[in-house]
Amino acid sequence: MTSDNSTPVILPLQPSAPWDQARSLAFSAGRPLPFETVPLPEALGQILADDVAALQPVPHYASSAMDGWAVAGPPPWQLVSYKEPETARWQIHRESGRRPLQPGQAVPILTGGLIPAGAQSVLRTESGMLSGAGKGAGDPVLVLRPGAAEPVPGDHIRPAGEEAAAGETTIERGTLLNPAHIALAAVCGHDTLPVLRPPRVSLLLTGDEVIESGLPESGQVRDTFGPQLPQLVTMMGGRIDVVRRLSDRYEDVKAALSSAATDESTIAMSSGDVLITTGGTGRSEADHLRQVLEDIDAEMLIDGIAMRPGHPTMLARLPDGRLLVALPGNPLAAMMAVFTILGPLLDALRGAPLPAPRHVLVGVDIEPLPGRTRLVPCRIKNGRAMPSPYYRSGMLRGLADADAVMVIPEAGCTMDETLTALPLPWTVQQPPSR
Numbered sequence: 001m002t003s004d005n006s007t008p009v010i011l012p013l014q015p016s017a018p019w020d021q022a023r024s025l026a027f028s029a030g031r032p033l034p035f036e037t038v039p040l041p042e043a044l045g046q047i048l049a050d051d052v053a054a055l056q057p058v059p060h061y062a063s064s065a066m067d068g069w070a071v072a073g074p075p076p077w078q079l080v081s082y083k084e085p086e087t088a089r090w091q092i093h094r095e096s097g098r099r100p101l102q103p104g105q106a107v108p109i110l111t112g113g114l115i116p117a118g119a120q121s122v123l124r125t126e127s128g129m130l131s132g133a134g135k136g137a138g139d140p141v142l143v144l145r146p147g148a149a150e151p152v153p154g155d156h157i158r159p160a161g162e163e164a165a166a167g168e169t170t171i172e173r174g175t176l177l178n179p180a181h182i183a184l185a186a187v188c189g190h191d192t193l194p195v196l197r198p199p200r201v202s203l204l205l206t207g208d209e210v211i212e213s214g215l216p217e218s219g220q221v222r223d224t225f226g227p228q229l230p231q232l233v234t235m236m237g238g239r240i241d242v243v244r245r246l247s248d249r250y251e252d253v254k255a256a257l258s259s260a261a262t263d264e265s266t267i268a269m270s271s272g273d274v275l276i277t278t279g280g281t282g283r284s285e286a287d288h289l290r291q292v293l294e295d296i297d298a299e300m301l302i303d304g305i306a307m308r309p310g311h312p313t314m315l316a317r318l319p320d321g322r323l324l325v326a327l328p329g330n331p332l333a334a335m336m337a338v339f340t341i342l343g344p345l346l347d348a349l350r351g352a353p354l355p356a357p358r359h360v361l362v363g364v365d366i367e368p369l370p371g372r373t374r375l376v377p378c379r380i381k382n383g384r385a386m387p388s389p390y391y392r393s394g395m396l397r398g399l400a401d402a403d404a405v406m407v408i409p410e411a412g413c414t415m416d417e418t419l420t421a422l423p424l425p426w427t428v429q430q431p432p433s434r
């Protein structure tokens, strides 16, 4: 190809991003947010910003794993009694460890009780019995019950530091914190954890024809986003700061996207990291989003995705740095845009990796659709993905019943071929491959 002043090079128009590029573009548009320190329960589902170490050995003292007696040496054992305090259980636990045991001695102990110095093992209640009690002969004698085995050193003792030494890292930075991590952090002595700040997300719902309750008349539609998106965003690791409804007027859309705060909700909105709009992505006279983005000098990162449904989806960086995800108004199209770009964007902002693609075997032949990747809700039956008949952009039954979303390349596919599949945010997560 040559180029000079008389023959300008005309680059082919590339209006929509290919589906997989749109995903990676959305992921690379987000940078992890600064960390914050939160109480343990609030850290659930967040990404750990720093390694967590045990602040003391775990467990921090050698304790009994059974109710019974701590014993020293072989049987029989002279019982060393102590007066159980009538107060807290932890005091009873401490009492068993107060005096060192000599060989041939035993002391009653509860599960969790402190093992006294000199004790080699714990004999559980079921394995021993007391003899000589009540005869005025001093402390009773502990013997093995008939058939019970003599305890071997270490029996039923949880040694100190068995799980972690003091200072040992028990949870690595970058971990997505599950309930077990929260419990482990507590056992390691932590009251708070440093986590990457979850992205704050504002929702702007447009559509003058949209009603929030009751039965819509012809020309009206019942809102599917208001009752669904806040919870979905939360499931995906975002924090909703404000949900606002907006008229379809140009001035209102422009005011809502500008960073100048005029009331409480716009203040909250302009302090967010991500702004989601629904509807108005088209090019009709009633759709102003594109024009507003141009007029406020937003940086267009994705202007349409070569997919169906969800083709008009946009991603833009607003002049104040917020990222705008513009979802199409059609309910299923919007969900496919959520899975395609909102998920990767939120993952990047909260410091999570872009999930590795999953795969399914497809159960039917599917015709090609030049220029479009199709996203179709599917059920997995007998190990094969079966596309839902409810796949059109205004339909929701297919997604409501789906196990996953299959990603059909423009060339189509034949039965038993392997396809990429997107897990749904509300289905149980598979363990990540390490």
Ligand SMILES: Nc1nc2c(c(=O)[nH]1)N[C@H]1C(S)=C(S)[C@@H](COP(=O)(O)OP(=O)(O)OC[C@H]3O[C@@H](n4cnc5c(N)ncnc54)[C@H](O)[C@@H]3O)O[C@H]1N2
Pocket: 205, 206, 207, 209, 210, 221, 222, 223, 224, 225, 226, 278, 279, 280, 281, 282, 283, 287, 309, 310, 311, 312, 327, 328, 329, 330, 331, 333, 393
């Ligand atoms: N001439 C063309 N027309 C359309 C094209 C096109 O390429 N050329 N693309 C179609 C596709 S694909 C989509 S998707 C939509 C995109 O529409 P918008 O994002 O502008 O959304 P609206 O026009 O506002 O609404 C579309 C549809 O969705 C309904 N809607 C809106 N909000 C809600 C809500 N909260 N809950 C339920 N349903 C909602 C709305 O009533 C419309 O029926 O454009 C096509 N047209």
Ligand code: MOO
Pocket: 307, 308, 309, 310, 311, 312, 328, 330, 333, 334, 393, 394
């Ligand atoms: O692409 Mo639209 O988003 O099909 O309905």
